[in-house]
Structures are given as C-alpha cells and as structure tokens.
Amino acid sequence: MFVDAFSFSQSNHGIHHLLLSPSEGFSFQQRQSRFPSERQISSSLPFSATSSESTSTSTTASITYDGKTDHHTIAIPSFLTDGNDASYPSLLHKIHVLPILTADETSHLLDLARTYATENQCWDQQDSSRHVSYNTVDFAIEESDDISSYLGKDGIQFQDRIFGALSDAYGIDADDFSFLDLFCASYEAANDEEDGADEFEEERNTMDRLEFHRDGSLLSFTVLLSSPDDFEGGGTIFDALRDVVIEGDDSIIQSPGSIKPPKAGYATLHSGKLLHGGHVVTQGQRVVLVGFVDVDERNVKEGTLGDATKEWGRNDVRLFWNKRRLELLKQQRKGEDEQPKWIMRNWRYLPKNECRSYFSPNSSIPESILERMEQRADMEKIRYRRLVTEDKLLREILLPKDDRKDREASYDEGAWTEVTGIDFDGLTVLGEEYDEEE
Known part of the structure; x- marks a missing residue:
C-alpha cells in the first residue's frame, strides 16, 4: 500500500506533506501529524531570467511520508510549462x-x-x-x-x-x-x-x-x-x-x-x-x-520513446558543438594574433552588394550574433531542454488503463522431460515422458 502524494487529505494516516516550487520556494503543510517530519526544502533553478525560452515553472513538486509503511514518495518538479496540468504529476514523475x-x-x-x-x-x-x-x-x-x-x-x-x-x-x-x-x-x-x-x-x-x-x-x-x-x-x-x-x-x-x-x-x-x-x-x-x-508493450504508447530519444540526441549534439563554439568565441574576444576562422557555409547565397545583409567569407561576425550564439550554447538551457523532453515522456508514455490491450495468452508448450534411456544423455523432448519399454 502506498500513499499518493496528492491524496493525503483522504488518508487517516499521519502524513507530512512538503510542497516544493522552483519559483516560489517552499511551504509546509501538516495534517494529523504523529511522525517526524521531513526537513524543509527549497529550490532555485539556475536559469537566466532574460532567456528567450521559458525556464520557470509554477507547478509544485512534493514529498510525502507514510509513517505506517515508512514509505517516502518524491514527485519531481514539472518542467513542461505548456503542458496539460492535469497530466502532472504522472505516476512516472514519482x-x-x-x-x-x-x-x-x-x-x-x-x-x-x-x-x-x-x-x-x-x-x-x-x-x-x-x-x-x-x-x-x-x-x-x-x-x-x-x-x-x-x-x-x-x-x-x-x-x-x-x-x-x-x-x-x-x-x-x-x-x-x-x-x-x-x-x-x-x-x-x-x-x-x-x-x-x-x-x-x-x-x-x-x-x-x-x-x-x-x-x-x-x-x-x-x-x-x-x-x-x-x-x-x-x-x-x-x-x-x-x-x-x-x-x-x-x-x-x-x-x-x-x-x-x-x-x-x-x-x-x-x-x-x-x-x-x-x-x-x-x-x-x-x-x-x-x-x-x-x-509489456501493451502498456506503452507507441512512438513516444522514439520521439524523446531523437530530441535527447539533438541536445547531445548541441552540447558537443556549443562547447567548441564557446571556445572560439573566447579566442575572438581576447583579440589574440591567431584569430579563429569562422566559415560561413551559405555566404554565397547572401547579397553580394554591401548592405545590411551583406557578408563575405572574410566578414567578422557582429557582436549581436555572437551574443545569440552564446545564449544558445548556455549549458543550463540545453539541460532545460532535456528536462522538458523528459517531463513530456513521463506524462505520455504510459497508456491509460482503459486503452491498454488485453494481455496475449501465453502458449503452453507442455512439459520438458529429460531422457536418460537412450544413447545421448541430456536430450530433452516435448510432451510425455519417454517409455523405455517401447
């Protein structure tokens, strides 16, 4: 028996309920307390407030404790800000x-x-x-x-x-x-x-x-x-x-x-x-x-894991290439003799006459573009994308019970019986025991 983190008010057990909010700090609620409480918890997510991506969440996470069964339940925070609140926390968030x-x-x-x-x-x-x-x-x-x-x-x-x-x-x-x-x-x-x-x-x-x-x-x-x-x-x-x-x-x-x-x-x-x-x-x-x-696959929504894996792979690639980009940016801003060479692969498709959109192979990259590159290369933003993908997967991968197919009947292969009455020891056959008199 376990205690659901969001149904504590229906339980007659003594349960300590801790609310954890990345954006709002913590609050502590206690009902019919008979057991030692958890420590207070706060969370501060190190995401830039000036980011063009939303990196804050108003959904709270929680920890509950059932003293009768000594069972702790931790629900991780929500990171999917545009998701359906009714889907959080899913069972897999816990x-x-x-x-x-x-x-x-x-x-x-x-x-x-x-x-x-x-x-x-x-x-x-x-x-x-x-x-x-x-x-x-x-x-x-x-x-x-x-x-x-x-x-x-x-x-x-x-x-x-x-x-x-x-x-x-x-x-x-x-x-x-x-x-x-x-x-x-x-x-x-x-x-x-x-x-x-x-x-x-x-x-x-x-x-x-x-x-x-x-x-x-x-x-x-x-x-x-x-x-x-x-x-x-x-x-x-x-x-x-x-x-x-x-x-x-x-x-x-x-x-x-x-x-x-x-x-x-x-x-x-x-x-x-x-x-x-x-x-x-x-x-x-x-x-x-x-x-x-x-x-068993009858419980799982088809394609959900594949979609998440693709997105995690994209973030891994972002992480690798952005480390290199940041190294080059640091060199460029130091103004050292050996400047990094930025290759603009598609420059030939841009206007050839000098104008606001004009670039040549030897053009230096404007500071505004460098700043945006740095923002995209921010490790915490990449981490946040991974957490959003993870959150989405946890909400979607398990099918509702009513949508799960019936379990396939297992095939009874019969009994395996070791045969010792013939020339090759260790042979196994399917079906009834071997009769040496036949």
Missing part, C-alpha cells in the same frame, strides 16, 4: 523509497554478495563487458547460485515482492513485468595514497560513482544492502532534483539531488528514463542490488 527487505534478509544477502565477489574478484576491477556505455563494478545475480536460490521461489521470493511494489507504485500489472537485468554493484571511495594503501589495494580498479545516464528499461530499482553508516556520500542522484536545496543532513534527499534511503534493505523505485547516476562515495563502500524491469 520516485518511491520504501523498505523491501528485512534487516536479517539484507544482512544475509550482503554476506552472500561479498563472499561471491571476493571469490571471483568481481569488485576488484571495472568491467566493460556487462553494460554498453559504462564500465561498472558489479556481477549478474544469475552468476551466483547461492544468491539466485536465496532470492528465488524457494527463498524469499524477491521477484514477487519487488514486482508487487512496482505494480502498486506505477499502476501496471505485475504480470507485465520481466527482468532485463538484475545485478549487484559496489561503489568504493577512491584510495588515498597518503593513507598508505598496500600493494594489493593499489592494483584494484574500483568505481566511486556512476555518471548520468538513462536505463534501457522503463522502470528501475536500487536496493541498498550496506548500512548507511558504512559509507559517506553515495545515493542515486537525479538531474531533475539537482537544484533542490536541503536544510539538514537527515532528509531523504541530499544535495545535489541525491536520494539516500534511511536504512539498509530500502528500495528506491523510479523510471529508468529519468536521467540519473550514482553519486560519489567519499568514504567506505556502498553495495546495492539493482534491477532493470521491462514493461
């Missing part, structure tokens, strides 16, 4: 932090993970083969028989538990979920040579953070296995929360936009399409169980 494993289960799972990682040296070197874009320090759960067994149907039935939590949070049938990946990752603080690390430690190539990225899955989760006392820093950082300013070090959100569960065994559930990363661990080791969860 990040959920809640207990998923007991203390004993977490401790045992951490012991199993450390034993396997030590025996196989999984956490000693970064691996470039498991993930396409980033080197990581992790291992797939399926590689460990002990962990697979413990999490499986004969163990704590983790899949049913986590899929149930995701279903409650995002309004998708648990039967529509499947794992794209399930792995255990380690983040360790970088070794300080002054601390006298031994020769073995110096040979290790661990990671202390993970850069911003989007997952291949619509939904993702991270379960903290280490005690929060075992490390400093860390947490899952979200670009959409980076400008939230926190007062106090005991909030569920820490600057700069990092979500830190209060205890081991807590899961952080979120859309994998939110730009996120692993915040830097400055001391100790942070161990997490991470899952990428695929959603």
